[in-house]
Amino acid sequence: xxxxxxxxxxxxxxxxxxxxxxxxxxxxxxxxxxxxxxxxxxxxxxxxxxxxxxxxxxxxxxxxxxxxxxxxxxxxxxxxxxxxxxx
Numbered sequence: 001x002x003x004x005x006x007x008x009x010x011x012x013x014x015x016x017x018x019x020x021x022x023x024x025x026x027x028x029x030x031x032x033x034x035x036x037x038x039x040x041x042x043x044x045x046x047x048x049x050x051x052x053x054x055x056x057x058x059x060x061x062x063x064x065x066x067x068x069x070x071x072x073x074x075x076x077x078x079x080x081x082x083x084x085x086x087x
Contacts, residue, residue: 010025033047
């Protein structure tokens with residue numbers, strides 16, 4: 001019996017969602033690899049290395065870099081008394 005392969009796609013907008021999606025993808029890969037050797041307690045290294053699959057990842061770290069850059073900028077509106085006087 002042939003099985004039509006499902007295609008999975010996740011969208012994440014936070015670091016936590018991205019981590020969860022990556023874990024879900026790993027779990028799905030492992031679950032499908034386990035079906036190649038029913039009854040085995042673990043997936044062999046050979047199975048992992050020799051089983052073809054396609055994975056596409058698009059990662060945009062632009063918002064994180066923007067937050068890092070913003071955090072590195074000195075506070076331009078210091079509270080009174082925070083700036084040393086020249087006298």
